[in-house]
Every structure is written in structure tokens, then in C-alpha cells.
Amino acid sequence: MRTLFVCWAWPSHLYPMVPIAAAMRASGHDVLIGCPPSLVPVAVRTGLPSMAVGHDFDLGPVIQRLLLKAKPGASGPRRRDRNGTAPRTPLDSFSDTADAMADGLLEACRLWRPDVIVHDATTYAATAVGRALGIPTVRHLWGIDYTYLQREFEPVAFGPLYRRLGLDEVVVSGETPTLDPCPSGLQLPVDYRPVRLRHIPYNGSAVHDPGLLARSRRPRLCITWGTTSSRFGDDDPVLTMVLEAAADLAVDVVFATTGKEATPVALQPHWRTAVMQPLHLLLPYCDAVVSPGGSGTVMTGVMAGLPQVCLPLLPDQQVTADRLVASGAGLRVTPRDATRASVRDALEAVLTDARHADAARGLREDARQQPSPRDAARFLERLAAGCAPEEA
Amino acid sequence: MRVLFVSWAWPSHLLPLVPLAWAFRAAGHEVVVATQPPLLGTVTGAGLTAAPVGSALDHAHLLGNALRPLHPSDGAEAPAGTPAAQRPGRRRRLGLSVRLAEDMTDDVVRLCTSWRPDLVLHEPTTYAAPLAAAALGIPHAPVLWGVNFHAAAQAFEREAFADLCAQLGIEDFDSRGMAAVDPCPPSLQVPSQHPRLGLRHVPYNGSCVVPDWLNDRPHSPRICLSWGVTPQWAGTDDHAQASARQRELITTLAGLDAEIVVAVASRELLGGEPLPDNVRVVERLPLHLVLPSCQLLVSRGGAGSMMAAVAAGVPQLCLPQYPSDLMPAERLAGTGAAVSFGDTPPAPAAVRDTVELMLRTPSFRAAATRLRAEAERQPAAAAVVSQLADMARDFGRRPTDR
Numbered sequence: 001m002r003t004l005f006v007c008w009a010w011p012s013h014l015y016p017m018v019p020i021a022a023a024m025r026a027s028g029h030d031v032l033i034g035c036p037p038s039l040v041p042v043a044v045r046t047g048l049p050s051m052a053v054g055h056d057f058d059l060g061p062v063i064q065r066l067l068l069k070a071k072p073g074a075s076g077p078r079r080r081d082r083n084g085t086a087p088r089t090p091l092d093s094f095s096d097t098a099d100a101m102a103d104g105l106l107e108a109c110r111l112w113r114p115d116v117i118v119h120d121a122t123t124y125a126a127t128a129v130g131r132a133l134g135i136p137t138v139r140h141l142w143g144i145d146y147t148y149l150q151r152e153f154e155p156v157a158f159g160p161l162y163r164r165l166g167l168d169e170v171v172v173s174g175e176t177p178t179l180d181p182c183p184s185g186l187q188l189p190v191d192y193r194p195v196r197l198r199h200i201p202y203n204g205s206a207v208h209d210p211g212l213l214a215r216s217r218r219p220r221l222c223i224t225w226g227t228t229s230s231r232f233g234d235d236d237p238v239l240t241m242v243l244e245a246a247a248d249l250a251v252d253v254v255f256a257t258t259g260k261e262a263t264p265v266a267l268q269p270h271w272r273t274a275v276m277q278p279l280h281l282l283l284p285y286c287d288a289v290v291s292p293g294g295s296g297t298v299m300t301g302v303m304a305g306l307p308q309v310c311l312p313l314l315p316d317q318q319v320t321a322d323r324l325v326a327s328g329a330g331l332r333v334t335p336r337d338a339t340r341a342s343v344r345d346a347l348e349a350v351l352t353d354a355r356h357a358d359a360a361r362g363l364r365e366d367a368r369q370q371p372s373p374r375d376a377a378r379f380l381e382r383l384a385a386g387c388a389p390e391e392a
Numbered sequence: 393m394r395v396l397f398v399s400w401a402w403p404s405h406l407l408p409l410v411p412l413a414w415a416f417r418a419a420g421h422e423v424v425v426a427t428q429p430p431l432l433g434t435v436t437g438a439g440l441t442a443a444p445v446g447s448a449l450d451h452a453h454l455l456g457n458a459l460r461p462l463h464p465s466d467g468a469e470a471p472a473g474t475p476a477a478q479r480p481g482r483r484r485r486l487g488l489s490v491r492l493a494e495d496m497t498d499d500v501v502r503l504c505t506s507w508r509p510d511l512v513l514h515e516p517t518t519y520a521a522p523l524a525a526a527a528l529g530i531p532h533a534p535v536l537w538g539v540n541f542h543a544a545a546q547a548f549e550r551e552a553f554a555d556l557c558a559q560l561g562i563e564d565f566d567s568r569g570m571a572a573v574d575p576c577p578p579s580l581q582v583p584s585q586h587p588r589l590g591l592r593h594v595p596y597n598g599s600c601v602v603p604d605w606l607n608d609r610p611h612s613p614r615i616c617l618s619w620g621v622t623p624q625w626a627g628t629d630d631h632a633q634a635s636a637r638q639r640e641l642i643t644t645l646a647g648l649d650a651e652i653v654v655a656v657a658s659r660e661l662l663g664g665e666p667l668p669d670n671v672r673v674v675e676r677l678p679l680h681l682v683l684p685s686c687q688l689l690v691s692r693g694g695a696g697s698m699m700a701a702v703a704a705g706v707p708q709l710c711l712p713q714y715p716s717d718l719m720p721a722e723r724l725a726g727t728g729a730a731v732s733f734g735d736t737p738p739a740p741a742a743v744r745d746t747v748e749l750m751l752r753t754p755s756f757r758a759a760a761t762r763l764r765a766e767a768e769r770q771p772a773a774a775a776v777v778s779q780l781a782d783m784a785r786d787f788g789r790r791p792t793d794r
Contacts, residue, residue: 018439023418026411027772028594032602040601047410047438047599049681111607200418205436208424208443210506281441284422373418374774 001384002030004114005048005140006105006126008097009036009056011204012228012296013120016142016181018046019200020118020373027377034108036101045205051112054104054125062093063228063314070313070335071238090150090315091124091157098125098161105129106165115384118179121147124158127176132165136383138195139178143295144188144323146316148173177383179376183302183366185327188319197376199367201280201300203227212274213285216252219351222286222306224256224279226294228314238311238335240266242290245343251351256282280304288350290343293317293332298324305364307356309346311335328359393781394422396443396509397535398500398521400492401428402451403598404696405515408537408575410438410596412513415773421781426503428496437599443503445520446496458488459714463737486545486552489517493556496520501560504528511784516542519549519567523556526565531787533569533589533780538695539720540572540582570783573776575699577766580723589779590770595700597678605672606681610651612670613751616682616706617642618655618691635663644740645690646671648748653682680704687757688750690743693721693732702729705764707756709746711738728759 005021007014014035025031025048033043034053043050089095102125109117109129117137119126130137139147151173158170174192181199223246225239243266246253253271256279267273274282279297283289283304291297293310298320301308308330310321324330331346350356395416399406406427417423417440425435426443430451435442497520504512504524512532514521525532549567557565568586575593619638639662645652646668654673656662662673674682679697683689683704691697693710698720701708708730710721721732731746750756771779 019414019418022411022414022439023774026415026418026594027774028592028768044599044601045437045439047414047440047596049600049602049678051602111604198420200420202417202439205439205441207432207436208441208507210443210503213506278441368420372420372774 001116001381002032002112002114003380003384004032004034004109004112004117006034006053006101006117006119006123007039007043008101008120008123008125009039010059010228011039011042012226012294013122013142014039014043014046015202015204015296016199016299017118017120017140018048018202020140020179020197020376021048022046023373024377024380027374029377032112032114034105036104042204046202051108052104053108054101057097057100059093059097066315067313071236072336072338089153089157091153094122094124095157095161098123098128098158101125102129102161102165106132109133109135116380118380121145121173121178124154125161127171128158128161128165128167130176131162131167131171137176138380138383139173139176141178141180141182141194143182143299144186144316144320145173145178145180145182145190145194146188146319148188148190148192149319177379179379181299181370183363183370185363185366186302186323186329188323195376195379196370197373198370199299199303200373201278201296201303203278203280203296203300204276206277206281208281209274209277212254212272212277212282215285218250218252219287220252220254220285221246221249221347221351222254222256222279222282222289224289224291224297225258226291226297227258228294238292238313238338241338241340242311242343243267245340245347246290248340248344249347249351251347254282254286288347290347293321293324295320298330302329302360302363302367305357305361307350307360309333309343309350311338311343327363328355329363330356330360393510393784394424394507395511395513396504396507396521397423397425398445398496398512398514398518399425399427399431400446400451400496400515400518400520401431401449402455403431403434404694405517405537406431406434407438407596407598407696408699409513409515409535410440411594412535412573412591412773412776413438413440415777419774419777419781421777424503424507424509426500434598438596443507445499445503446492449492449495454488454491459716461713462715462717462735463713485548489519489545490552490556492517493519493523493553497523497556497560500524501527504530510788511780513573513780516540516567519553519556522565522567522569523553523560523562525569527560527562531570531784533571533573533783534567535573535591536576538576538699539580539723540574540576540584541716541719543582543584570780570787573780575767575770577702577763577770579766580702580727580763582719582723589776591776592770592772593699593703593767594773595678595680595696595703597680597696597700598676600676600678600681602681603674603677606685610685613650613687614653614685615645615648615650615688615690615747616653616655616679616686617645618679618689618697619657619661635661638662639665639667641738641740641743642667642671644744645747648744648751650687650747650751653686655679655682688747690747693717693724693730695720698724701760702763702767705757705761707750707760709733709743709750711743727763728755729763730756730760 180194321332571587692713
């Protein structure tokens with residue numbers, strides 16, 4: 001079977017699909033990663049063959065505006081898109097990325113002839129191209145199904161693309177099969193039946209640093225701004241506040257950084273800094289994790305059974321944080337209202353209140369009970385063979 | 393469980409471990425791949441976690457000293473028909489393996505002590521792994537790369553590694569471990585009494601961006617000429633002469649109505665002069681991506697190339713370069729999927745004529761297809777992962793006799 005994995009240009013959207021892609025390759029299937037040129041170097045480093053698809057569309061400015069709005073001192077919400085006009089839907093940025101990928105993806109499919117396309121949930125071009133060419137497509141989630149909450153906007157956002165491809169009707173999220181690695185205790189309620197699989201953390205690869213694993217008797221906290229929130233570097237006042245709050249506690253800290261943030265002044269000399277170390281290598285040696293609540297961090301924390309504190313900056317992070325709070329495994333501090341004291345209290349609570357640790361272990365058990373990627377691969381085989389998803 | 397893979401830093405030895413490592417990760421296990429510093433980037437480039445062990449030795453030089461070519465440029469050729477064991481290339485039994493183990497063992501022991509793997513898997517000539525595992529009582533198993541020409545060396549291990557065993561405070565060790573993980577189809581493999589875990593071979597020859605030309609159907613039969621990564625010019629052979637010989641072979645093959653894809657680690661090996669139009673030189677392009685579009689593979693019959701062609705169902709012409717190439721090439725020829733030149737010097741015209749004969753004789757393709765089908769019937773990596781994990785768990789439950 002030939003499976004094309006498609007993703008637009010950020011690592012956090014590609015990484016969740018890497019373990020199942022590699023597992024399928026290991027069992028003898030042909031696998032190819034298709035992504036815009038700027039992600040190709042990241043894709044090649046997974047060890048899987050890759051192909052540049054379409055061109056890049058820079059979502060940076062849009063995300064940066066969202067981040068600014070979330071931080072302390074921001075003015076009230078302003079809804080303006082890149083041209084200064086009111087946006088049509090919350091999915092405008094994704095219709096831009098879909099437009100940038102669609103033609104390249106059509107060409108890639110004609111050349112490589114995949115039997116099935118698996119795509120990141122926000123890579124909407126894949127669903128459209130798959131429908132146009134009669135190739136089955138499957139959404140792969142990175143955590144909570146945030147995109148499903150926005151499905152009502154898809155017909156407007158992607159109508160022009162579908163029409164350009166000669167299709168009258170937009171295929172909306174949930175109408176195609178969904179591979180879901182999120183434990184049910186964390187996932188949002190949805191109206192479709194997902195194909196569940198166990199989440200295997202992949203946050204890139206690195207050389208193992210045994211020095212980072214050594215711990216003292218003090219509790220150990222991992223502070224990370226992830227790969228997405230840290231793209232916008234500079235001096236993030238929220239991150240500084242978190243570091244200052246941690247300094248108030250008798251804890252050891254591992255600051256996991258992509259190196260893009262300015263080195264925070266609030267770092268204590270005895271803390272460890274892990275530059276570009278994949279989180280799945282660090283978290284098993286920590287007691288709690290604090291982050292903006294990006295899905296890569298949260299899911300890796302779940303698999304390590306850690307309680308978490310989230311300071312959500314982006315809309316999907318806010319929903320993830322709320323789900324984590326509902327599960328008992330985490331606490332949310334809203335950055336705009338956060339103070340050093342409120343962050344410190346939250347950190348202290350997840351490190352000392354056993355209920356959070358218990359709930360986190362429960363989530364991990366839930367996650368470990370999910371079927372292995374092997375079962376998901378069998379589902380894809382049946383789909384490629386033309387069986388209806390319901391029979392699978 | 394925690395699974396440690398170990399290989400010394402040579403790509404053809406390390407790369408076959410990669411798909412099995414992926415399969416362990418997908419089953420929820422923690423995986424670390426330990427190797428010497430030169431290949432840490434190869435490990436992380438395969439999406440895996442690397443751990444450094446040992447030092448940055450001059451591996452090309454070591455290999456050059458350990459392997460004497462069958463047809464060296466200095467003319468001191470062994471008479472045709474000399475058994476491999478009596479050829480001058482056999483300098484010191486397991487000398488290279490001992491040198492590598494001396495470099496790596498302490499660090500592998502240290503890593504095993506801090507990271508505490510539940511299972512150690514290694515490529516067969518990386519003795520630091522079974523030595524460290526024996527010293528610490530950790531279950532271990534070798535992962536073969538193809539036809540196991542190294543099996544014969546087992547008789548000499550005890551003597552060769554006596555000093556290292558003494559340093560580790562162990563009397564003996566068994567490099568064969570619990571069972572050999574064997575990607576080679578049984579009809580191709582050397583028979584062995586030791587337990588074997590068959591594995592469906594999935595070639596991994598590195599990672600890359602797939603070039604556009606590979607997606608188009610070739611206009612004429614495509615023949616792949618692979619050098620692998622072992623340096624043919626190292627040691628007593630001479631770079632310039634080897635390069636001239638390879639150019640002559642390429643030019644002669646280009647006389648056929650075929651597209652010749654020359655896969656090399658570095659284009660520099662072929663000198664700067666232009667080659668015929670129907671020759672495409674590709675640098676560091678993983679063979680497993682090229683071979684499915686090829687009618688024939690011409691190579692020295694190294695394990696990485698041979699097994700990638702077996703998995704692609706492509707007939708092979710083997711031109712052995714080293715004594716250790718002879719037996720695998722002979723076994724492959726025995727399946728009907730290949731012709732081996734044995735220890736006959738590969739004169740370009742003779743190679744071209746053989747290629748031509750193989751292209752018009754359907755039996756080679758048929759045999760290669762049968763061999764691929766046999767390879768595909770071997771248990772998939774996920775099943776082997778379950779078996780190995782079970783064996784490692786059982787290992788802990790009974791008193792060890794290792």
C-alpha cells in the first residue's frame with residue numbers, strides 16, 4: 001500500500017503522524033511525506049522519504065497577532081485580517097495554506113499515485129484533492145479535535161478551492177475518517193466515530209544527553225514554550241513570569257527551549273537548559289510541566305503521566321487547557337490576568353496536590369489502552385482496499 | 393520497555409537497524425541508538441534518539457587495513473579459487489571487531505548502567521553490545537544485515553575477546569544472544585542451528601527528498617550500478633586507479649540501450665570528466681527508492697545493496713570485491729536471481745555482456761520475484777517486536793546461564 005502523509009508547514013503538525021508513518025514503512029508499506037518546501041528539512045529528518053508539495057504560505061503574522069492579543073497589557077480583541085478588512089471566517093489562514101498546497105498536491109498524487117492520504121487536521125487541501133482524484137483521505141489529529149469545532153466555517157472558507165477543483169460540495173471535517181491519538185478523557189465530545197490509536201510522542205530527534213536525566217531530591221519542573229509559541233522569540237513577558245514564579249519555589253527546573261527565545265534573565269544558575277531536546281526524552285524525568293498548552297507538549301506530558309499548568313496563548317490552546325482542567329490533570333492560568341503569585345500557586349498545586357498527579361496517571365493509563373498504530377495501519381489497508389469506513 | 397540498539401559507525405552496519413527501531417517505538421517502547429560519534433547525525437536523521445559511545449575512529453582506514461580487495465591495484469592477487477579463509481586479506485581474525493569493541497565497550501557499559509535498557513539489539517560485528525550485555529545480565533540479540541558471512545567468525549570470538557572479557561570480569565559471552573533477528577529469506581541464508589527470528593526486510597538506505605525523475609517511468613531499461621559506501625580504494629588499493637576502472641566500467645555499460653544510474657556516496661570518486669548522456673550519477677540517493685524502477689542491480693554484493701534489491705524483486709549482477717563478498721554472492725546466484733563473477737576480475741566487456749544476457753533472460757526476474765515473495769512472507773517488524781519483548785521479559789524471570 002502507498003500512503004501519502006500530508007502536512008502544511010509547521011513541525012508540530014507533522015510530528016504526531018511520524019510514528020505511524022514510520023511503523024507502516026517498517027512493516028513494508030510505501031510511505032511518502034508531502035509538505036511545503038520550508039518543512040522538507042524537518043520531514044527528511046524523520047528518516048522517511050519526502051517531497052515538496054506546493055509553496056509556503058507564512059502563517060507567522062496571523063499567529064503573532066493572536067499571541068499579542070493573549071498577553072498581558074493587550075487591548076481588546078480586534079478582528080482584522082492581512083488586508084485590514086474583516087475576516088470572512090476563522091479559517092481564512094487555513095484557506096490560504098490550502099490554496100498554496102492544492103496544485104502541488106494534485107501533481108504529487110498524479111506522480112506518486114497514493115492509495116490513501118493521511119493528513120494533519122488543518123491541512124484541508126488534502127481532503128479537497130483526495131475528493132477530486134477519488135483517493136480516500138483520513139484526518140490525523142494532534143490532540144483535541146479543535147478543527148471539528150470550526151467545521152461550520154469550512155464550506156465558506158474552502159468553497160472557492162473546491163469549485164476550482166470542479167467540486168460542488170465541500171467535504172467537512174468529520175465526514176472522512178479520523179485517526180485520533182487523544183485519550184478519550186481529554187478529547188472533546190464529537191458526533192463521529194474516530195479510529196483510535198495510541199499516541200507515540202515524537203518531537204524530533206536528538207542526541208541523548210544523560211546529564212539532563214540526573215535529578216536531585218527536589219521536585220523537577222519542565223518549563224517549555226514549545227516549537228510554536230517560541231517561533232516568535234523575543235522577550236515573552238508570560239514566559240518571564242513563569243520563570244520568576246518557579247524561582248519562588250524549592251524546585252529544580254529544566255528549561256526546554258528551541259533556542260529561539262531570548263535567554264530569559266530569570267533563569268537560575270542551578271537550573272538546566274535543554275536546547276532542542278525532544279520533550280519525550282525529558283518529561284519522563286520530571287514531575288510536572290508548564291507550557292502555553294500546545295498540543296505536542298500536552299500530549300507528551302500526558303504520555304509521561306505528568307500534571308500540567310497551561311498558560312494558553314492561542315485559541316486551540318485555550319480549549320486544550322480547559323480539557324486538561326476538566327480531566328483533573330492540569331490547571332489553567334490565563335496569561336492576560338496572570339501574576340507571578342497566581343502562576344506560583346498553580347505550580348505549587350500541581351507539584352503537591354496528589355489529585356493532579358493521580359488524574360495525570362489516569363490519563364496516561366487511558367492513553368496506553370488505545371490500540372497500537374498497527375491497528376490503525378490495518379484500518380488504512382482496508383480503506384485503501386475499498387471497504388467502507390463503517391465496516392472497518 | 394527500554395530498548396538499546398548498538399552499532400559501530402559504518403552506515404551499512406547501522407542502517408539496517410532503523411526500521412526495527414521504528415517498530416519498537418511504534419509499539420510504545422523507548423528506543424535509543426548508540427553509535428560512535430561520526431554517525432550520530434545518521435541516527436538523528438532517521439528520526440531516532442542517538443547516544444554517543446566510543447570515539448571518532450578513522451573507520452575508512454581501519455576497514456582498508458582489515459579488508460584486502462580481491463583484485464588489488466598492486467597486482468598481488470591471490471590465485472583464483474583460493475578459499476576465502478586463506479586469502480591474504482585475512483590479516484588477523486576479528487582484528488577490526490576487537491579494535492571497535494575496545495573503543496566502545498566501556499561507554500556501552502556506562503550507558504547500560506545509567507539508562508538501564510531491558511533489551512540490547514546490535515549489528516553482528518559490534519561486540520561491545522553482547523560483551524556489555526553479558527557483563528550486566530541484559531538480554532541481547534544480533535540483528536543480521538543479510539547473508540550471514542560473519543557466522544564463521546564465531547569460532548574465534550572466545551580467543552579474540554579474551555582480554556575484554558577479563559576486563560569486564562566475565563568468563564565468556566555468547567554473541568548469538570537469545571536468537572538472531574534475520575531479515576534474509578531462508579532460501580538465501582546460510583543454515584544455522586541457532587534460533588532465528590525471521591523478519592520481513594524493509595530496506596532503509598538513508599533518507600532524502602525524492603527527486604522528480606524517479607516519479608517518471610524510465611524510457612529504456614534502467615540499470616543501477618551501486619558502489620555502496622565501503623571504500624573500494626582504501627588500503628592497498630589506489631583511489632585513482634579504482635576511479636579509472638569504475639569510469640571504464642560505466643562507459644562500457646553505457647554502450648547498452650539502457651539508462652545507467654550510478655549510485656555513489658560522493659561524485660568525486662568518478663573524477664570530473666563528463667560521462668555518456670545515458671548515465672545518471674546520483675549522490676547519497678537511498679537505493680531503496682531507486683531500485684523499484686530498475687531492471688537490474690550491478691554491485692559488489694554488499695549486504696545493504698543486495699537486500700534492498702531482494703526487497704524490490706530486482707535481479708542482480710554481483711562483482712565481489714572482497715573475500716567476504718564471495719559467499720553471499722554465491723548464495724544469491726544459487727537462488728537464480730543473480731549472476732556472480734566470483735573471484736574473476738570484472739572486465740568491463742564481460743560485465744556488459746552479462747548484463748545484456750540477464751536483461752533478455754526472463755528467469756532472473758522470475759527468480760527475483762520469487763525471492764521477494766519469500767522475503768515478504770517473513771513476519772513483519774511489529775510481530776518481531778512482540779516476540780523480542782516477550783523473550784526479554786522471560787529472560788528476567790529465570791536464572792541466567794549467560
